[in-house]
Structure formats: structure tokens, C-alpha cells
Amino acid sequence: MQVPRFWREIPKRYRLEAGKCSKCGYIAFPQRLICPECGAKEFDKMNLAGKGKLATYTIIRVAPEGFGDQVPYAVGVIELDEGIRTMAQITDCDPETLKIGDRLVSKFRRINEEGKTGAIMYGYKFVPDVGI
Amino acid sequence: MREVAIIGIGMMKWGELWEKSIRDLCVEAALNCLKDAGTDRVDSITVGTMSSGLFTGQEHLASIVPDYLGTKNAPAMRVESACASGGLAVKSGFMEVASGLSDFVLAVGVEKMTDVSGGEATYALATAADQEWEGFHGVTFPGLYAMMALAHMEKYGTTREQLADVAVKNHFNGSMNSHAQFPMKVTREQVMNSVMVADPIRILDCSPITDGAAAVLLTTVEEAQKITNHPLTVISGIGHATDTIALSQRSDLYSLKAVEIATERALKMAGKTIENIDFAEVHDCFTIAEIMVMEAMGVVKPGQGGPATSDGFSSLEGSFPINPSGGLKSKGHPVGATGVAQIVEAVNQLRGLSENRQIKNAKTALTQNMGGSGGSSVVHILEVK
Ligand SMILES: [Zn+2]
Numbered sequence: 469m470q471v472p473r474f475w476r477e478i479p480k481r482y483r484l485e486a487g488k489c490s491k492c493g494y495i496a497f498p499q500r501l502i503c504p505e506c507g508a509k510e511f512d513k514m515n516l517a518g519k520g521k522l523a524t525y526t527i528i529r530v531a532p533e534g535f536g537d538q539v540p541y542a543v544g545v546i547e548l549d550e551g552i553r554t555m556a557q558i559t560d561c562d563p564e565t566l567k568i569g570d571r572l573v574s575k576f577r578r579i580n581e582e583g584k585t586g587a588i589m590y591g592y593k594f595v596p597d598v599g600i
Numbered sequence: 601m602r603e604v605a606i607i608g609i610g611m612m613k614w615g616e617l618w619e620k621s622i623r624d625l626c627v628e629a630a631l632n633c634l635k636d637a638g639t640d641r642v643d644s645i646t647v648g649t650m651s652s653g654l655f656t657g658q659e660h661l662a663s664i665v666p667d668y669l670g671t672k673n674a675p676a677m678r679v680e681s682a683c684a685s686g687g688l689a690v691k692s693g694f695m696e697v698a699s700g701l702s703d704f705v706l707a708v709g710v711e712k713m714t715d716v717s718g719g720e721a722t723y724a725l726a727t728a729a730d731q732e733w734e735g736f737h738g739v740t741f742p743g744l745y746a747m748m749a750l751a752h753m754e755k756y757g758t759t760r761e762q763l764a765d766v767a768v769k770n771h772f773n774g775s776m777n778s779h780a781q782f783p784m785k786v787t788r789e790q791v792m793n794s795v796m797v798a799d800p801i802r803i804l805d806c807s808p809i810t811d812g813a814a815a816v817l818l819t820t821v822e823e824a825q826k827i828t829n830h831p832l833t834v835i836s837g838i839g840h841a842t843d844t845i846a847l848s849q850r851s852d853l854y855s856l857k858a859v860e861i862a863t864e865r866a867l868k869m870a871g872k873t874i875e876n877i878d879f880a881e882v883h884d885c886f887t888i889a890e891i892m893v894m895e896a897m898g899v900v901k902p903g904q905g906g907p908a909t910s911d912g913f914s915s916l917e918g919s920f921p922i923n924p925s926g927g928l929k930s931k932g933h934p935v936g937a938t939g940v941a942q943i944v945e946a947v948n949q950l951r952g953l954s955e956n957r958q959i960k961n962a963k964t965a966l967t968q969n970m971g972g973s974g975g976s977s978v979v980h981i982l983e984v985k
Contacts, residue, residue: 526746535738
């Protein structure tokens with residue numbers, strides 16, 4: 469993968485940058501050029517707070533290329549407090565103890581390395597929200 | 601629009617076919633289809649493959665198929681909608697015949713999946729998901745369906761046993777299909793004790809990695825009547841719909857909107873309701889998928905797919921047989937070939953030639969093919985005229 473493909477998504481991956489439709493308030497994460505709800509093309513930039521609850525999840529035991537060293541790891545759909553959903557790994561916990569509805573918070577983490585010479589990719593993972 | 605008939609069907613025994621290349625698979629399925637049709641007239645070709653590039657390094661199958669089939673200079677196009685590529689190839693062929701552009705169109709579906717390692721195949725399949733916002737986080741295809749399964753269990757109380765019963769039924773049906781990759785019967789216990797892939801999905805909940813191809817020959821009813829000795833089978837309805845590519849962006853995590861809409865559209869075009877359908881071949885890429893598809897098609901109410909399966913509702917003798925072929929589970933799932941092979945099974949059933957797994961008095965069939973985690977779906981309705 470060439471670096472620009474990763475680099476251009478950095479505002480979303482590092483800072484959870486989203487777009488709020490200036491007409492109907494729909495929050496697009498990732499950002500879109502057109503609002504899927506009302507068709508408007510104007511969005512205001514906003515940063516998501518990175519807090520929410522687990523809507524569903526799985527524990528990956530057979531990984532795709534590049535993730536083999538991380539198994540078993542949890543991936544889930546997180547319902548953010550802003551009312552939208554996103555997908556991410558859930559870490560810093562025993563995946564066996566996760567439950568739907570668990571409160572989670574996003575953290576900045578290493579996601580993946582492209583072999584020995586490729587880019588190291590960073591982004592958000594979610595961890596149990598212990599209120600600190 | 602001209603009415604479109606299916607006069608030829610062809611495939612081969614699916615499996616890990618190391619001695620056969622992707623072009624061999626296409627040609628073998630096509631030749632079996634033309635032999636079945638009783639004509640070698642091919643005016644145009646459509647080819648469905650999800651990712652011949654990632655699986656074999658070969659794109660441009662639209663040139664390879666006519667070249668190696670000996671239909672020199674015939675027009676051909678490749679279509680792609682992930683695991684629904686085969687259904688889309690049939691739809692594309694239908695459009696060509698119905699519009700009057702061509703009289704005889706061969707629709708071929710193919711995937712050659714064992715020329716790469718298991719890890720590379722898992723990666724290639726995962727490209728049907730949202731690469732930037734799902735694949736980036738290390739999710740796999742079984743992982744996406746596992747998340748839907750857990751959401752479905754939470755919402756409706758669907759049980760691990762009910763998931764297993766989909767596999768038990770489909771392997772039972774597949775045990776009578778000479779084309780099936782895994783024609784062995786399995787028990788509920790075997791499924792529930794098989795290796796965990798992505799909780800709660802186990803290896804026997806998953807369709808396999810398969811090499812295979814399938815082909816159908818489409819023409820007008822008028823031309824078909826001149827050639828075929830079989831009961832005339834027509835495509836009376838086609839429905840096609842899409843949904844968000846990313847699972848997280850859907851309005852809920854336990855239903856398949858694209859399947860629901862595609863089914864409604866196909867039934868409307870055919871002037872039918874789901875009660876008029878005698879049986880269906882559906883996209884059971886994972887056991888949970890068949891349960892969710894049953895609900896999306898309106899065969900049962902939301903949440904009833906699991907209990908209905910365990911009650912035998914969808915067995916060969918049940919009120920609404922599903923996947924008499926053995927489905928993707930037992931027959932195998934060479935992704936681009938699956939949608940075409942569903943039509944092959946439906947036509948064979950409608951001709952009354954399915955031997956031990958024949959559904960009695962089958963006159964109207966539905967096939968449902970699905971891309972990704974439900975990001976696209978193509979539904980066909982077939983009838984004996
Ligand atoms: Zn809007």
C-alpha cells in the first residue's frame with residue numbers, strides 16, 4: 469500500500485474527525501461528500517468524543533494477512549454517544565469477558581505493520597471505559 | 601422486453617481442483633452447458649468473477665473465455681458484485697436477450713481460489729468488505745457474519761443449536777449432490793464442537809474455499825422451443841438491490857435490507873408473492889446468513905428463521921425447502937460461480953431431474969445471491985412454462 473492511501477485518512481484515524489450535515493445534522497464518519505439523509509453537500513467538521521457502547525462484536529481467531537500476530541483479538545461495532553456507529557478493535561481486556569452494552573472509550577494505537585519495510589499504521593482502538 | 605428462457609445448464613464437481621486453471625474451469629462449465637442445451641450457438645458472453653486478479657493474478661476474463669471457448673471475436677463482458685457476481689452475470693445475460701441485443705447469451709460464473717494461500721484467500725475475500733473502515737481493523741468475512749449472528753441472538757434469542765441445524769440440513773442435501781465439494785453429512789454436535797473461527801462462528805458454520813465454475817445459456821422462448829427437449833424454464837422475475845458497504849452503517853445489525861428489497865422487486869416483476877414459491881436456493885455463506893435471508897425474503901417473520909430451521913420447515917420435505925443442492929455450505933462456494941450454480945440447481949429441480957433430492961411438484965423457484973456482508977443481492981425467479 470502506498471503511503472498516501474494511509475496518510476489521507478489520518479484526520480479520521482487519529483482524531484476521529486467527522487462531518488456534520490449543516491442542513492439536517494446527520495453525522496458522517498467517515499466523512500462523505502453528500503449527506504445520505506438529505507442530499508446536502510455542506511458539512512461542518514467536528515471531532516467525535518470517542519465514547520460509546522458495544523453494539524456487537526466477535527473474537528477473530530483466524531486472521532487476515534498482517535494480523536496473524538494479534539490473534540485472538542476482538543473486533544466490534546461501537547455505538548458512539550453522538551448516535552452513530554463505527555467498527556474497531558476492542559483491546560486492553562480479556563475478549564472473553566466482553567458483553568453487548570459495555571461502555572468503551574477510544575485510544576490511539578498501532579493497528580498494523582506492512583511487513584518489515586512497509587508503513588506502520590496507527591489509528592483508534594477501543595478499550596473498556598473505566599472512567600479515568 | 602422479450603421473455604427469456606434458460607435452455608442449458610452446466611457445472612462440474614467442485615473442490616480443490618489443483619489440476620485445473622481458471623480458464624479450464626470456465627471452458628468445462630461452458631461446454632457442459634452447451635451440451636445440455638443441444639446447441640453451440642453463443643452470440644455473447646457474460647462472466648461473473650469476484651476477484652480473478654487477487655486469486656489468480658488474471659484479469660480480463662472477458663477475453664479469455666471467448667478465446668478458449670472457441671467463440672472467436674464474440675463480445676464478452678465481466679461483471680463484479682463480490683459474491684453476487686454470478687447472479688449479476690445471469691442478470692446481465694437476461695438484459696441482453698430481453699432487450700433484443702443478442703439471441704443466445706452464455707453466462708459463466710467462476711472462481712479459482714486455491715492458487716493462493718489460505719491467508720491470501722482470506723484477504724481477497726475481505727476486500728468485499730469496506731477496506732478502509734472494516735478491513736483496516738483486521739476484520740474477516742466470518743468476523744462480519746459473526747457480529748451479525750451475535751446481534752441476531754441478542755435481538756431474537758436465536759441459539760447456537762439453530763445455527764448448527766442450517767449446516768446439518770444443507771450437508772444432508774449436499775450428500776445427494778454429485779457436484780458437491782463436501783458431500784458428507786454432519787451432526788449438530790460436530791458443528792458445535794468444530795474449531796472456532798470468529799465467535800460464535802465455527803468452521804462448520806462457514807462455506808469453504810472452492811475452485812469451480814458454472815454456466816447457463818439464455819435465449820428467447822421462441823428460439824428455446826425450437827431446440828430444447830426439456831420442460832421450458834423461464835426467468836420471470838429479477839430483483840437487485842444494494843446496501844451500505846460497511847456493516848456498521850446499516851440501520852440495524854440483524855437484518856439484510858438489500859435481500860428484502862431485491863426479493864420484493866423480483867416477486868413484483870414476476871407478479872407473485874413469496875407464498876407462490878415452491879423452493880429457494882439461497883446464499884448460506886455462513887449458517888446465520890441463511891437464517892437472516894429467510895427472514896429478509898419474508899419466508900418467515902423476523903426472528904423465526906432459527907426456530908423454523910430446527911423444526912424442519914426448510915428441509916427437503918418441509919413447507920419451504922431451502923438449498924436442496926446443499927447450498928454454499930456443502931456444495932462449495934467459488935464466489936463468482938455461486939450465483940450461476942444456484943440457477944443450475946433451480947433449473948435441474950424444475951426439470952424434475954434432481955433424483956434423491958428432487959422437490960415434489962416444483963414449478964416455481966427463487967434464487968438469492970448476496971455480495972459481501974449484504975452490500976448487494978441479486979434475486980431471480982424461475983418458472984416452468
Ligand atoms: Zn443532511
